[in-house]
Every structure is written in structure tokens, then in C-alpha cells.
Amino acid sequence: MKLQFTLNGERLELDVEPLRRLLDVVRDDLALTGTKEGCGEGECGACSVLVDGVVVNSCLVPASQVDGCEVVTIEGAGFERVRQCFLEQGAAQCGICTPGMIVMTRAWAERCRREGREPGLDDARTALAGNLCRCTGYGAILRAALDAAKERP
Amino acid sequence: MARVVGSRLARPDGPGKVAGTTRYVADLHFAGEWVGGTVRANVARGLLEAIERDAAFDFTRVVVVGPQDVPGANVIEMLTLDQPALASREIEHFGEPLLLVAAPDEATLQAALAALRPRITPLEPVFDPRASTKVFKEIRIEKGDVESALAGATRTFEGEYESASQEQLYIEPQGVIALPPDENGVVTVHGSLQCPYYVQKTLVRALGLPAEKVRVVQEATGGGFGGKEDYPSILATHAALLARKAGRPVRMIYDRHEDLAFTPKRHPSRVRIRSGVDGEGRLLALDIDVLFDGGAYTTLSPVVLSRGCIHAAGPYRCEHVRIHGRAVATNHVPYGAFRGFGAPQTCFAIERHMDHIAAELGLHPFELRRRNALRLGDRTATGQLLKESVGAQAVLERIAQRTHIDTHPWRAPKTTRKRRGLGMSFFFHGAGFTGAGETMLHARIALELDAEGRALVRSASTEFGQGTETLFKAIAAEALGCEPDDVLVAQPDTHAVPNSGPTVASRTCMIVGGVLARAGRELAARIGGNGPFRERARAFVRSGGDSRVEATYQTPAGLEWDDKAYRGDAYPAYGWAADVAEVEVDLDTFDVRVVRFWSAVDCGTAIQPQLVVGQFEGGSLQAVGFAQLEVVTTRDGRFQQDRMATCIIPTALDAPDFTTDLVEVPFSGGPFGAKGVGEMPMDGGAPAVLAAIEDALGLHVTRIPATPEHLLELWLAAHPEERL
Numbered sequence: 050m051k052l053q054f055t056l057n058g059e060r061l062e063l064d065v066e067p068l069r070r071l072l073d074v075v076r077d078d079l080a081l082t083g084t085k086e087g088c089g090e091g092e093c094g095a096c097s098v099l100v101d102g103v104v105v106n107s108c109l110v111p112a113s114q115v116d117g118c119e120v121v122t123i124e125g126a127g128f129e130r131v132r133q134c135f136l137e138q139g140a141a142q143c144g145i146c147t148p149g150m151i152v153m154t155r156a157w158a159e160r161c162r163r164e165g166r167e168p169g170l171d172d173a174r175t176a177l178a179g180n181l182c183r184c185t186g187y188g189a190i191l192r193a194a195l196d197a198a199k200e201r202p
Numbered sequence: 203m204a205r206v207v208g209s210r211l212a213r214p215d216g217p218g219k220v221a222g223t224t225r226y227v228a229d230l231h232f233a234g235e236w237v238g239g240t241v242r243a244n245v246a247r248g249l250l251e252a253i254e255r256d257a258a259f260d261f262t263r264v265v266v267v268g269p270q271d272v273p274g275a276n277v278i279e280m281l282t283l284d285q286p287a288l289a290s291r292e293i294e295h296f297g298e299p300l301l302l303v304a305a306p307d308e309a310t311l312q313a314a315l316a317a318l319r320p321r322i323t324p325l326e327p328v329f330d331p332r333a334s335t336k337v338f339k340e341i342r343i344e345k346g347d348v349e350s351a352l353a354g355a356t357r358t359f360e361g362e363y364e365s366a367s368q369e370q371l372y373i374e375p376q377g378v379i380a381l382p383p384d385e386n387g388v389v390t391v392h393g394s395l396q397c398p399y400y401v402q403k404t405l406v407r408a409l410g411l412p413a414e415k416v417r418v419v420q421e422a423t424g425g426g427f428g429g430k431e432d433y434p435s436i437l438a439t440h441a442a443l444l445a446r447k448a449g450r451p452v453r454m455i456y457d458r459h460e461d462l463a464f465t466p467k468r469h470p471s472r473v474r475i476r477s478g479v480d481g482e483g484r485l486l487a488l489d490i491d492v493l494f495d496g497g498a499y500t501t502l503s504p505v506v507l508s509r510g511c512i513h514a515a516g517p518y519r520c521e522h523v524r525i526h527g528r529a530v531a532t533n534h535v536p537y538g539a540f541r542g543f544g545a546p547q548t549c550f551a552i553e554r555h556m557d558h559i560a561a562e563l564g565l566h567p568f569e570l571r572r573r574n575a576l577r578l579g580d581r582t583a584t585g586q587l588l589k590e591s592v593g594a595q596a597v598l599e600r601i602a603q604r605t606h607i608d609t610h611p612w613r614a615p616k617t618t619r620k621r622r623g624l625g626m627s628f629f630f631h632g633a634g635f636t637g638a639g640e641t642m643l644h645a646r647i648a649l650e651l652d653a654e655g656r657a658l659v660r661s662a663s664t665e666f667g668q669g670t671e672t673l674f675k676a677i678a679a680e681a682l683g684c685e686p687d688d689v690l691v692a693q694p695d696t697h698a699v700p701n702s703g704p705t706v707a708s709r710t711c712m713i714v715g716g717v718l719a720r721a722g723r724e725l726a727a728r729i730g731g732n733g734p735f736r737e738r739a740r741a742f743v744r745s746g747g748d749s750r751v752e753a754t755y756q757t758p759a760g761l762e763w764d765d766k767a768y769r770g771d772a773y774p775a776y777g778w779a780a781d782v783a784e785v786e787v788d789l790d791t792f793d794v795r796v797v798r799f800w801s802a803v804d805c806g807t808a809i810q811p812q813l814v815v816g817q818f819e820g821g822s823l824q825a826v827g828f829a830q831l832e833v834v835t836t837r838d839g840r841f842q843q844d845r846m847a848t849c850i851i852p853t854a855l856d857a858p859d860f861t862t863d864l865v866e867v868p869f870s871g872g873p874f875g876a877k878g879v880g881e882m883p884m885d886g887g888a889p890a891v892l893a894a895i896e897d898a899l900g901l902h903v904t905r906i907p908a909t910p911e912h913l914l915e916l917w918l919a920a921h922p923e924e925r926l
Contacts, residue, residue, distance in 0.1 A: 067407050073268040078897035082226075083223065085373075085424070087846070088458040089372065089457055090458070090847055122222075135220045136212065136213075136216045140334040142422045143224065143373070143374070143423065143426075143666055143667030144219030144220075145425060146373050175855065177854040178855045181853060183370075183373055185816060186819030186823035187853075187857040188853075188857070188860050189816065189819075190854070
């Protein structure tokens with residue numbers, strides 16, 4: 050099928066199999082390898098990307114589903130603040146979950162702001178529960194997420 | 203005065219990781235590359251009769267590699283040579299590799315794999331290690347006269363403790379890309395791995411090539427935890443065999459299922475302890491029997507057992523100790539390295555046993571530990587005299603100050619449906635290889651200056667999240683007297699770095715870091731002078747000074763080890779730590795929530811405190827998972843949790859709030875007083891959580907994982923009136 054969508058602000062038209070995973074389109078067809086594959090079944094969150102502002106596991110999304118949508122990956126704009134918070138807190142160790150964590154953190158921080166909610170630790174835990182990290186014990190990631198949600202962009 | 207040691211450096215690998223620009227092996231592509239896959243045995247034990255080829259598939263489209271295509275020896279060289287690269291007749295475990303296939307694309311590969319059908323005559327497998335007749339390694343540690351001491355003890359106790367396997371679950375699955383021989387006949391493998399020179403050694407044997415014709419390059423590695431210590435040698439051998447025959451690069455990146463189903467995990471264990479104490483609860487005798495299921499091949503089992511046995515008596519003084527350990531063969535997928543390397547299993551056993559003694563004596567568990575803790579001048583189970591850097595009492599004091607565990611009414615009756623409990627553990631962990639391991643390995647590094655006056659660290663010690671690069675920058679900068687930004691760390695590549703040994707065994711900081719510090723001081727002395735380092739270094743290079751230092755590990759004077767008797771200085775130094783866990787157990791569901799978790803840690807001088815805390819919190823959460831959440835079971839020799847959906851690890855919601863206090867007791871043999879820390883947190887978390895569950899429920903749990911099902915069973919046995 051002819052797939053039309055916006056990726057990181059750029060309008061694209063691709064010829065793809067409708068059921069091709071969005072993850073493969075991004076990583077293999079477009080060589081944006083910041084999005085990682087950890088499990089291929091929607092459990093680990095390493096492949097998180099934004100579709101129309103909502104976080105999805107790109108390993109579970111068929112390409113046809115993003116037709117006409119706005120897709121943002123870790124290579125896109127708007128992650129600077131969250132990245133800085135992750136660096137300051139030492140929240141990236143091996144780094145393989147980090148792009149997905151940052152995508153999820155950004156979405157959560159934006160939601161807190163949009164809804165005028167005071168970002169809290171329990172809320173952050175719930176928001177990030179779909180993104181697995183085996184290195185950090187999550188403490189540094191949660192601190193980075195709270196920093197990101199509290200700071201004004 | 204330290205300038206860099208103890209500071210908080212920005213991680214050099216940080217910016218690439220948060221931007222997503224760091225390249226892991228799956229992110230790399232080589233021109234003309236094919237994909238590789240594996241035909242595996244579908245029984246746990248049997249005899250391979252034939253591999254039938256489906257005539258409907260056109261095999262000219264792919265490359266198939268069998269045992270006859272292995273140019274060197276058909277073995278995976280690790281500690282021994284018992285594991286074939288590809289099985290040709292005897293099948294020893296489910297999923298054992300039989301044939302390899304390379305294809306131009308994934309669809310063709312899958313079709314080819316499906317068209318190759320092994321015909322195997324099944325044999326009766328052995329799954330129960332107690333029924334095994336094949337012993338990979340047996341260890342006896344003897345000190346004093348255990349039987350007499352037990353006979354003379356005021357009270358004696360017995361306990362049996364079991365732990366199941368555990369999956370490392372690094373988030374990046376195993377993966378390598380092998381290149382065919384180049385114009386110089388050099389085979390190159392790029393991979394996600396911990397130990398480049400281990401992989402090289404295995405390839406040398408299987409490919410029948412000299413070491414200089416085998417190049418292994420470590421790419422950014424998305425977690426290891428021991429899981430990428432031995433298996434990359436197998437995967438690299440497979441990919442290199444395919445690349446050689448196909449004459450093109452071959453990528454083998456496991457998907458999560460293949461990784462979970464066929465790569466090594468923690469050894470299941472059964473530990474029996476008999477102990478005798480005097481009237482004050484002082485340990486008089488310990489008789490410990492350790493049994494590890496090694497799985498189908500030797501792999502690393504002898505050394506895992508070794509570390510397990512040496513740590514089996516815990517950080518306790520005891521004159522009469524007998525430790526008998528065996529790692530035996532079964533028809534399980536081979537078990538391997540996982541953070542802690544045998545010690546978490548035996549540490550769990552002795553710590554649960556100490557709680558058992560405390561409960562029976564009516565003595566507080568903290569007080570029992572305080573009384574028995576090893577002190578400066580004491581001897582360990584192997585007879586090692588503790589001459590310095592013993593933080594045992596210091597970490598106990600700190601954990602008590604922080605948590606008041608010493609006055610907590612442990613096992614006091616509780617009545618609520620949601621019950622809180624506090625429990626503790628006390629543990630030590632040897633840094634570096636066991637016994638004469640470091641002396642035999644002879645770790646080497648190089649430190650050299652470039653024309654810009656920057657210092658480049660060359661070592662085979664890999665970064666996979668712990669912070670090796672940051673650590674080496676700090677150590678080199680401190681020793682050279684330069685800014686951390688003046689130090690670069692080379693990518694581990696067997697053609698470009700000396701062999702500093704594998705990145706395992708809590709040895710990178712103390713052992714390799716120690717060699718680096720010495721190299722730094724030597725280079726600084728050569729450069730000499732005062733003023734800004736870069737200017738002096740540039741001038742030194744311009745003047746033709748010898749700007750490269752190679753340094754080798756030197757065994758500290760007075761370290762002695764008898765490998766036959768298992769006596770002597772098992773490790774140059776030990777880290778010491780105490781944990782306290784707080785849990786909440788729901789009596790309706792027996793769900794255990796670990797709410798808070800405290801650690802007091804002596805790992806000597808903390809070169810980079812934030813890295814130590816990162817190691818301790820991350821390792822502790824793995825231990826919390828090991829205690830009660832992570833389940834690995836087998837059926838007919840197959841791991842039942844072979845997908846991420848069923849192989850559960852803690853999420854952000856399962857993680858407690860961590861508080862980690864560093865109690866630094868410097869070690870004169872480590873760089874700037876540092877010891878090791880990587881594995882240690884894995885030892886203490888599980889027993890602390892189980893002690894907290896015991897406090898909450900009054901149940902003495904001796905098996906991990908302590909799943910809700912297991913707790914319910916124990917609860918109903920203790921409270922028969924609640925049976926429905």
C-alpha cells in the first residue's frame with residue numbers, strides 16, 4: 050500500500066506491506082535505529098514511539114494503522130528537556146530501554162501539564178510501568194521523570 | 203587530595219544513549235549481509251538419527267552448516283571442551299544446536315529452518331540433580347573439626363534451602379554479526395558481549411585459526427548481568443561458521459523467544475546446613491552441603507560452584523566449617539553466569555538459616571549477626587586472614603542507625619489483613635577472580651598519549667551499563683593528574699586492546715582499575731613537570747618521549763591460595779553490606795509488595811558514588827525479583843517462561859524506594875582504596891525480603907521464589923482452620 054504519514058515533522062510517502070510492523074518501517078526502511086526491539090510482543094516498551102501524541106509499542110502496530118498520522122520517534126524534536134533530566138539523574142545505564150523510557154516520560158510529562166496535575170511518584174510509576182529496565186532499579190528513571198514533569202519546557 | 207575520585211562525572215556514554223544514536227549490534231548493517239538461524243533438537247535427550255530435508259524447499263537458496271563444516275574442533279571452548287558447537291549424535295538438552303542456516307532474508311530463513319527436520323530417538327533424560335551420576339565439579343572446604351564441635355554445641359540446627367533458576371533478562375537480546383575472512387584471512391565478529399577475549403578463544407578453537415586471525419569487537423551492549431559472559435562464544439561461533447561458508451556477513455540477532463528458551467540462566471540450588479551454637483548464639487560449627495544443577499554441559503559451572511561454596515558460610519566467624527559442594531549434569535539447557543555467580547544461592551541459605559537460629563534462640567536477628575560478624579584479624583571458611591578493609595561492623599551499625607532494625611520487634615504477632623514486615627540480611631562478596639585466578643590471568647591494559655596530549659585507555663573491559671567508561675576516565679584522570687575530559691576510552695576490540703580479562707566477577711574496578719591507576723602514575727611520572735596536563739603531554743609526545751605504558755596485574759604480596767585443599771586467600775578483598783527490606787503482604791492474595799529497601803555498603807573507596815548506587819539499586823531489584831516475583835520452571839527440559847509475556851521481571855510499580863548508604867573502608871590493594879561492587883547487591887536482597895515476609899506472616903520460608911501460591915500453601919499448613 051501507499052502509506053502517507055508524518056515522521057518527526059517530515060511528510061513521507063512509502064510503499065509498504067500493510068501489516069509490516071511500524072517498528073520495522075522505522076528501523077529498517079527509514080534507518081532510524083533509536084527505537085529498539087526488546088521483545089517483539091508489546092511487553093517491554095523499548096520500541097515506544099508517539100502516534101498522534103499517544104505512546105504505542107511500535108512492534109504491535111501495523112504500518113497501515115499510521116496512515117495519515119503523525120509519528121514521532123526518539124530522533125524527533127521535543128525530547129531535549131527529558132534527555133537532560135535523564136542525563137542529570139544518571140537514568141541511562143546500558144541505554145537499551147532509554148529511548149522508549151524517554152518517549153514515555155515525555156508523553157506523561159505533557160499529560161501532567163495539559164491536565165494541570167501535580168506530577169507524583171506513584172503516578173510516574175504507573176505511567177512507566179510498561180517500560181522495562183533491568184539495570185537501574187528504576188529509582189534514577191523515576192527521579193528523572195519527576196524532574197521532567199516539574200520543569201516548564 | 204582526590205580531585206576526581208568521589209566526584210560525579212557525566213557519563214561519556216550518556217548523550218548517545220539518551221539521543222538514541224548509540225549503535226547496538228542490531229543497529230549495524232554490513233553490505234551483502236545474510237541472516238542466520240539454528241536448527242535445534244526437539245527433545246531433552248536422545249540420539250540424532252538424521253536430519254530430513256523437505257524436497258519442496260530449494261536448498262540452493264541458502265547456506266547450511268553442519269558439524270562436518272567446522273574447520274577446527276567441533277567444540278565450544280570454555281572451561282572444558284565437552285560442548286559441541288553443533289551436536290552430531292548425542293543430544294543432551296532441548297534446543298541443542300544441530301545445523302545452522304544462512305539466508306538472504308528472514309522469510310527464506312524461516313522457510314529453510316522449517317524444511318529441516320531432525321529425527322531423534324529419545325532417551326530417558328535426567329532432570330533431578332539429586333539423581334545425576336555425572337559431577338562437573340566437587341569442592342570440599344574443611345576447617346577445624348566440625349563433628350566434635352557439633353557434638354559439643356549447646357544447640358544445633360538444621361535447614362534445607364532451595365532456589366529456582368533466574369533469567370538475566372537484559373533488555374537487548376543476544377546478537378552478533380560475523381564477517382567472512384578478509385584479504386588477510388582475518389575473521390571479525392561484532393557483538394553484544396561482556397568478554398571479547400573469551401569469544402576469541404572459542405573462535406580460535408572452532409575455526410582452527412591463530413588468535414591474530416580472529417578479531418572480536420564489542421558493540422554497545424544492552425545489559426549483560428553475566429548472561430553475556432559465556433553464550434556470546436556460542437553465538438559468535440555459529441555466525442562465524444555461516445559467514446565463512448556463505449562468504450558474506452551473517453547476522454544472528456536472537457528474538458526474545460530464542461534468547462529466553464536457549465541461553466543460560468542462574469543455577470538452581472539446594473543447600474543443606476547443619477549448625478551448632480554456644481549459649482550466647484555464637485557459631486561453633488557449620489556443615490554445609492551445596493548442590494547446583496549445572497545443566498547439560500560444563501560451561502562455567504565449576505567456577506560458579508566455587509564462588510558459591512566460598513561464600514556459603516556467610517560473613518561469619520566460625521572455627522569449624524565443612525562445605526561440600528557439587529555441580530552436576532542434567533538434561534536441562536546449560537546454566538551459566540548470572541550476577542553473583544553462585545553466591546546469591548548460598549548467601550540466601552545461610553541468611554535464612556541465621557534467621558532460623560535467631561527465632562529458635564529468641565535472639566534478635568540483628569544481634570545474632572552482630573555477634574557472629576567477621577572482624578579484622580579473623581579467618582574466613584577457607585582460612586583467609588582478614589588483614590584490612592573489613593566493613594562488617596560498620597555496615598551493620600549504619601543499617602541499624604538508618605532503619606532501627608536492631609530494635610524492630612521481629613515476628614511480633616500481627617492481626618491486619620495487610621501485614622507489614624521488616625527483614626534484614628548481612629553479606630560479603632569477594633572481588634576479582636577466585637584464588638589464583640587473577641595471577642594466572644595476568645590482566646593487561648595500555649595507556650597512551652595522542653598528538654593532542656589526550657590519554658587513551660586500552661582495555662578489554664566492556665561497558666554494558668555499569669559505567670566502565672566513566673570509571674576508567676575517573677581512575678586515569680586521578681592517576682595522571684589531568685581532567686577527565688583529557689581521557690578517552692578505546693572500544694574493546696581484540697585487535698586494538700590488550701587482554702585485561704573478562705568483564706565479570708566484580709573485578710573491573712579493583713583489578714583492572716588497579717592496573718590502570720599504576721599505568722597512569724607511571725605515565726605521569728614520565729611526562730613530569732607542572733602546569734596544565736595537555737600542554738605537558740603534547741610537549742612530551744613532540745619531544746619523542748615513550749608515550750605508551752603497558753601495565754600488568756601484580757599479585758599483592760602475601761596472597762596465597764591452595765586450589766587442591768581450597769584453602770587460603772580466596773579473594774584479595776571483600777565488599778561488605780547489609781540490607782533491610784520492608785514488605786506489605788496481602789493476606790487475601792498473598793501478593794508481596796516490597797515497599798522500601800535500605801542498603802549499607804562497604805565497597806572501599808567509591809570512585810564514582812553515583813555508579814555504585816546505580817549498581818546497588820539495580821542489583822537489589824534483581825534480587826527482590828529473585829526472591830518472590832521471577833519464576834523460571836522447566837517441563838521436559840524446556841523453559842516454560844520462554845516469552846517476555848510469561849517471563850516476569852519487576853516493573854517500576856514493583857520497585858521499592860531505595861536508600862543506599864556508602865560506608866567506605868578503603869583497601870590498600872585497590873585503586874585509591876576501591877574494591878568491587880557489581881555482584882554484591884544480588885546476594886542480599888532475596889534473604890532480606892524473605893526475612894521481611896517472615897516478620898509479616900510468621901512463616902519461615904526456605905524456598906525462592908516465594909510466590910503467592912507457595913506462601914498460601916505455607917500459610918494454610920500453619921493455619922489449618924483457614925482451609926476452605
